Amino acid sequence: MSERAPILEVRNLSTSFKTDQGVVTAVDDVSFDLYAGETLGIVGESGCGKTVTSKSIMRLLPDHLTIYGPESRILFDDKNLAQIPEREMRDVRGARIAMIFQEPMTSLNPVFTIGWQLDEALKYHTDLDRAGRREKSIEMLRLVEIPNPEKRISEYPHQLSGGMRQRVMIAMALSCEPDVLIADEPTTALDVTIQAQILQLMGELKTRLDTAIMLITHDLGVVAQVCDRVLVMYAGRVIEEGTIRDIFHRPRHPYTRALLDSIPKSGKREHGKPLPTIPGIVPSLFELPPGCRFQERCALKEERCVDEEPRLEDHEGWQVRCHFPLEIGEVAEEVR
Amino acid sequence: MALLEVHDLVKHFPVRGGLLNRVVGRVHAVNGVSFSVERGDILGIVGESGCGKSTLGKCVIRLIEPTGGSLTYDGEELFDLRHDELMPFRRKMQIIFQDPYSSLNPRLTVKALLKEVLAFHRIVPREDLDARIMELIAQVGLRPEAADKFPHEFSGGQRQRIGIARALALEPEFIIADEPVSALDVSIQAQVLNLMMDLKRDLGLTLLFISHDLKVIEHFCDCVVVMYLGFIVEELSCDELHERALHPYTKALLGANPVNDPDDARDLTVLQGDVPSPYDLPKGCPFASRCPVVEDRCREEMPPLEEKKDGQRVACFVVE
Numbered sequence: 001m002s003e004r005a006p007i008l009e010v011r012n013l014s015t016s017f018k019t020d021q022g023v024v025t026a027v028d029d030v031s032f033d034l035y036a037g038e039t040l041g042i043v044g045e046s047g048c049g050k051t052v053t054s055k056s057i058m059r060l061l062p063d064h065l066t067i068y069g070p071e072s073r074i075l076f077d078d079k080n081l082a083q084i085p086e087r088e089m090r091d092v093r094g095a096r097i098a099m100i101f102q103e104p105m106t107s108l109n110p111v112f113t114i115g116w117q118l119d120e121a122l123k124y125h126t127d128l129d130r131a132g133r134r135e136k137s138i139e140m141l142r143l144v145e146i147p148n149p150e151k152r153i154s155e156y157p158h159q160l161s162g163g164m165r166q167r168v169m170i171a172m173a174l175s176c177e178p179d180v181l182i183a184d185e186p187t188t189a190l191d192v193t194i195q196a197q198i199l200q201l202m203g204e205l206k207t208r209l210d211t212a213i214m215l216i217t218h219d220l221g222v223v224a225q226v227c228d229r230v231l232v233m234y235a236g237r238v239i240e241e242g243t244i245r246d247i248f249h250r251p252r253h254p255y256t257r258a259l260l261d262s263i264p265k266s267g268k269r270e271h272g273k274p275l276p277t278i279p280g281i282v283p284s285l286f287e288l289p290p291g292c293r294f295q296e297r298c299a300l301k302e303e304r305c306v307d308e309e310p311r312l313e314d315h316e317g318w319q320v321r322c323h324f325p326l327e328i329g330e331v332a333e334e335v336r
Numbered sequence: 337m338a339l340l341e342v343h344d345l346v347k348h349f350p351v352r353g354g355l356l357n358r359v360v361g362r363v364h365a366v367n368g369v370s371f372s373v374e375r376g377d378i379l380g381i382v383g384e385s386g387c388g389k390s391t392l393g394k395c396v397i398r399l400i401e402p403t404g405g406s407l408t409y410d411g412e413e414l415f416d417l418r419h420d421e422l423m424p425f426r427r428k429m430q431i432i433f434q435d436p437y438s439s440l441n442p443r444l445t446v447k448a449l450l451k452e453v454l455a456f457h458r459i460v461p462r463e464d465l466d467a468r469i470m471e472l473i474a475q476v477g478l479r480p481e482a483a484d485k486f487p488h489e490f491s492g493g494q495r496q497r498i499g500i501a502r503a504l505a506l507e508p509e510f511i512i513a514d515e516p517v518s519a520l521d522v523s524i525q526a527q528v529l530n531l532m533m534d535l536k537r538d539l540g541l542t543l544l545f546i547s548h549d550l551k552v553i554e555h556f557c558d559c560v561v562v563m564y565l566g567f568i569v570e571e572l573s574c575d576e577l578h579e580r581a582l583h584p585y586t587k588a589l590l591g592a593n594p595v596n597d598p599d600d601a602r603d604l605t606v607l608q609g610d611v612p613s614p615y616d617l618p619k620g621c622p623f624a625s626r627c628p629v630v631e632d633r634c635r636e637e638m639p640p641l642e643e644k645k646d647g648q649r650v651a652c653f654v655v656e
Contacts, residue, residue, distance in 0.1 A: 045522070192592040225595070249598075262525070
């Protein structure tokens with residue numbers, strides 16, 4: 001996979017917001033590559049900057065309150081999306097890079113039929129005539145396995161269930177055959193049995209259309225199920241990046257490890273035992289601790305962690321931001 | 337005798353419409369549910385949105401008036417009691433809500449919030465109020481400074497701790513926890529679950545734990561009741577849940593839960609279709625429309641909830 005050129009390159013992305021309490025940096029120096037046909041997971045807890053990262057790429061943040069760092073580059077199709085004018089961005093957004101949002105209930109317009117909403121994107125981004133667009137819309141609904149699409153197309157969002165609405169969102173996002181699909185917590189609002197349907201559908205579509213997917217989620221189970229590579233974020237920073245197997249079997253950052261440990265295991269017969277926890281809470285972005293951002297909650301903290309923030313270091317394609325990364329052998333043993 | 341026994345609990349919500357605002361239909365939220373909780377046990381209730389699990393929880397302490405059925409707590413029938421007769425039971429039975437953001441009064445400090453509960457039930461003498469409040473705050477792992485803060489100054493996990501402190505204020509025997517950790521991040525979820533487990537042990541509580549997350553239920557509870565469309569489809573022990581599960585819906589729930597292991601090659605169980613509407617209940621088994629092993633009989637007749645070995649109960653014609 002590494003021989004291929006990445007389809008999207010994010011370099012040193014920093015996104016800050018102007019607030020009443022001053023400027024706060026929500027995403028700090030984030031870099032990653034995304035390749036066609038792969039699923040990259042971005043995980044982290046609330047407020048770690050995962051959604052801001054995706055909205056920065058889509059340029060969906062309010063212009064007058066957002067500051068992109070001078071080094072920030074979002075390279076897509078030989079353009080730097082962080083700098084091109086809004087006019088040009090409109091040809092990319094929705095057509096080449098599409099997004100699925102968390103809340104299928106609120107991200108569809110309740111006063112228009114789903115047919116109208118599917119048509120809108122096609123009208124703007126393609127040359128199809130009216131009949132052609134209708135045909136394409138029905139085809140997309142069929143692709144996401146909505147039963148009876150000819151009838152459903154003239155229904156309103158409130159007539160559909162949560163799972164169906166999310167399918168419509170996916171159909172809409174894929175209708176212009178984008179190169180990159182950003183899915184921001186696509187299944188968080190759904191029940192597990194419906195979540196399984198949507199994840200299966202996204203996997204099939206990825207293979208069929210060779211789309212690159214960026215999946216943003218807080219659910220590590222979902223990541224294990226569908227992703228190829230994972231980026232773990234904490235308080236605006238990337239703290240670990242690796243292949244799915246590295247992250248789940250051989251996590252090297254104490255935070256990744258603790259996060260994995262704190263999830264109740266199914267079928268592991270640990271019933272009633274206390275769960276391993278991470279003490280404390282995520283630091284406020286206004287009052288970041290000195291040194292490593294995780295040091296206040298880290299079980300392996302040493303003096304150096306307070307004095308100096310670790311850099312994201314590359315260990316043969318696997319990156320970790322820690323002065324004292326866990327050893328491979330030791331971890332594998334303890335985790336099992 | 338079990339501490340709590342529920343028999344054939346029914347809750348239907350009327351739907352009004354038309355010019356005269358007459359009752360035009362009913363939402364069948366809970367349809368004849370029976371179960372019991374032994375003293376000191378934790379019973380889990382699991383199911384997807386709209387399966388009636390929260391309605392059931394609220395009916396148990398009569399925050400919602402049930403349509404029918406009976407409930408005995410410690411031998412006493414609760415559904416026949418007048419409001420004032422219910423008060424002593426309200427003290428013994430407390431509830432922790434899902435959303436720590438909307439279940440605390442934003443205008444009261446933590447101290448005022450706890451004082452309100454304690455003073456209303458006149459549970460401690462006035463001069464001991466402050467000491468009791470500080471004790472509660474310490475019990476749920478908050479710092480003493482928390483007493484003078486307002487709910488908005490806390491994070492989600494801390495707010496849930498305040499919710500727990502409020503429930504504990506009346507020294508209850510029985511607590512209903514309605515999705516207490518669903519709104520929290522995983523690292524915080526583990527902290528709150530551990531706290532609840534410690535309190536349960538130290539105070540000898542009995543719990544009804546409502547959740548949509550089978551992983552949390554399996555970890556935390558002794559037994560679990562699986563609900564679908566207002567019916568109990570299975571009740572079983574949480575030990576070896578995977579081996580014991582018989583009902584196709586329970587199996588589907590277990591199979592649809594993503595595992596934290598990329599090498600676990602088994603595919604997710606994917607059910608077809610959506611949950612039917614509780615407005616018009618289907619004839620026959622509620623799960624028939626999505627069941628992978630459905631037979632003709634399932635669409636005609638409702639399978640009874642039958643006892644198998646070890647107290648496991650299953651409502652399915654197909655499984656043995």
